[in-house]
Amino acid sequence: MITDGAAMGRKSVGKEYPSHGSVLGGKPNRCVIHPLQSSMVAEALERRNKDWIVRTKDATDLIVQVGDFSFHLHKLAMVSKSGYLRRLAFAERSGEENGSSLKIILEDLPGGTKSFELVVSFCYGGKIDVTATNIAPLYCAATFLEMTEDLQQGNLISKTEAFLSYLMLSSWKDTFQILKSCESVSSWSKELLIVKRCSDAIAWKACIDPKAFATLEEDEAFCLTLLANSHGNLNVEESSEKWWFEDVSTLRIDHFVQVIESIKSRGMKSELVGSCIAHWTVKWFSRITSGFDNLTPKHLAQKLQRITIESLIKMLPMEKNSVSCNFLLHLLKLGLTKQINSEALSKLERRIAFMLEECSVQDLLVKNYGSKDTTYDVGIIIRVVKTYALFALKYSEPRVCIVGRLMDGYLPLIAKDTNLTVDDFKSLAEALPTNARYSDDNLYKAMDMYLLAHPNLTEEERTNVCGAMQYHRLSQDARQHVMKNDRLPLKIVREFMLLEQVKMARSITACESNDHPRTKTRTIMKVTKGLDRGCLTPKREISMIRKEVENMKMQLDQLQTCKVKLQRQVKRCIK
Incomplete structure (x- = not known):
């Protein structure tokens, strides 16, 4: 509690209870600042259109222009508390010589007109209301104007700094409101470390148990309500760790990056950091698809989106299993859509490729939303699998076969999609090296499903679909x-x-007696004899070959039966 005798005035603190699944609700904290002394007290501060006029017994002799507004003030009141205005006033005396008011233009004042109104009121001995929504711009404005203790004890910098520190340390919700207000004074808030201090405060509180925020009796209700409203789909243990996700997801990207860096530095588990980044991305992406970007010029919105995605990729924790493959694929899809930096794309592709050995088919499902698109984005899977194939030669065969089985599970799932092109199916089927599969049976099943779902393909297209299948890699049943x-x-x-x-x-020849050496030659000649059948139609030729194969199969079965009988007779004779 800060009393009137200190740098601050009276203060009212509201209890923090969650609102709509977030801890950002509740009554805001506020502070009333009184200057300890003032060289001139204003009777009133009136606004006339775009002019602000201070009423005192003496005539005004200073005009300060902030944006479109002009403030008619007194030099004595302003320069006694502002070192910046004092230097400008002494440097420009031409106005005084002509008997007119000195005019000063403040082009880059943080917080603009609203902050300067509070500054003027403070300089003339008035009390000013300060909350989490205006404390950061006011502190930046006071710093800009150099309202230091050297000019007067209890000047505005020290008072705003004290309340700012109090809010950061004591109030979770106010810390977020301070960060929100920093958006309008971005460069100053970073230079004065307001963003970093807020981020450190959020990180500190996120890394501790939520029960540490208040008295035990009040906080038990607080935590239970928070967990029930904000994370209804999580179990109690997960909710107790992720309670801060929803509030952090309200931050814009540069502040979110700073918060994540602070959280990492405090040793937060990488899985939680990754989950928080995924949560923020989902919220951000929903804002884009909802059309909120229409408020920003198109070229600026696209640039912001690219910067955002690149920032997300850079801040991802590097620890294994800290983020899911499915989230990274969605992030890659966003990156491709927004045409982000190629280096960032390659980095993300490689990371996903190295995760494929631990993925399931469900991890690879990234939906498309266009009416003419495939249900799932196959293009990004092709990119990632091809990236994996570049490194597959260095891996052992069992490792590569894990990804082969993954693709054999993914191909049948997408094969039924009528919008899937032949080129995409073929690219995915052929992306991995041959040793990635012990057998082509599952590959054949996926190809057959694709042909069934695409009955109007040309002969050439069907040939392309089946190009990756090899005869000797099929089982007997598949053949x-x-x-x-x-x-x-x-x-x-x-x-x-x-x-x-x-x-x-060859099997028949192997089964026949060695007493007939011409048998093999006759058999091979019979087989190869039919290779030149140019006068037959393809279907007729297939039919003939099929009959020959059936006949040869019957012969082979008979020979096998005879072989078994002979083996039995030999065993009896031996006995």
Whole structure:
């Protein structure tokens, strides 16, 4: 409590209870500042259009212009408390020689007219009401005008500084209101460390248990209400750690960056820092999509968005699992949309690529919202997987196969999308090296699903879709399915059937007796004989090959049966 005998006047403190899921509600703190003494007391301060006139027994001899407003004042009252005005008044005496008032123009006064009104009232011995919404601009204005203790004890800098410090240390909600008011005096508030001090105060309180804010009886109700209203979808333990997210998400990007840096320096868990950044980003993105950027010229809004996304990427904690892959993919999508710096994009792509081995298919789902777009953004997945492939040669095969299984789970999910282009499907299917899959069965299933969902593809397009599939990497069941699949391009089916014939021919030859050395030659000749069938239509040729394969399969089954019988007879003879 600061009494009238000290630098501050009377003070009223409101209790802090959450409002609408936030701790920023409640009655604001306020302070009434009285100057200890004044060389001149004003009878009244009147406004006439854009002129402010101080009424005293003496005529005014100083005009101070702030923005569009002119203040008709007395030099004695103003220069006795402002070193800056004193220097200007002594430097320019030409006005006095002509018998007219001296005119001073303050072009860059922090807080503008509103702050100067309070300064004038203070200089003339009046009391001024100060709250969290105007204390920062007023403190900056007092510093600008050099209202120091050297000129008069209890001058405005010391009084505003004392109340400013009190609010930062004692009030959570007022600290945020101070930061909000700093937006209008951005450069001064940073230079005077107001933003940093507020950020440090927020960080200090965010890193402690919320029960430390008040008496136990009052604060138990405060915490329970906060947790119930603000984080209804979280369990109690999560809510108790994340209670500060909602309020921090109200900050603009430069203040948010400073708060996050302060929180990091106090040793906050990286997972919580990452979650807070994700929470802020969701709030910020919702403001963009809601059209709030219409208040800003388009080119400035785009520049701000780029700076914001680049700042978010830079501040991400580097610890493993501090942010989710899905959030980073959404951030990458934002970055691509807003055309941010290529270096920042590459940095983000590499980070996501290194996380793929620990991701699930659900982590890769980033929605599109255009009517002609795919349901999920496949383009960013292609970029990330290709980035991973650049480093895959350095990794062991089991590691790379983890990502291969991830893609085999992702491909069927997107294959049914009618808006998915052949090029995108093909790029994703071929992005990983061959050793990323132990088998192409799942890849074949995804290709078949894509062909089923896109029945109007040309023969060339279907061939491109199936280009990554290899015969020798399919299981026997998958190869049998390929032989009967009419959705596949004829070229692929024919090649696979011929390869199946060769495989069976070799198996038959291996099963036959070594007493017939010409058998292998005759069999291979029979298989290769049909390779030159230019007079047949592709479908007729496929049908013929299919029959030959079936016949060879029957022969192979018979040979296998005979082999088993012979083995049994040999065992009996041995016994």
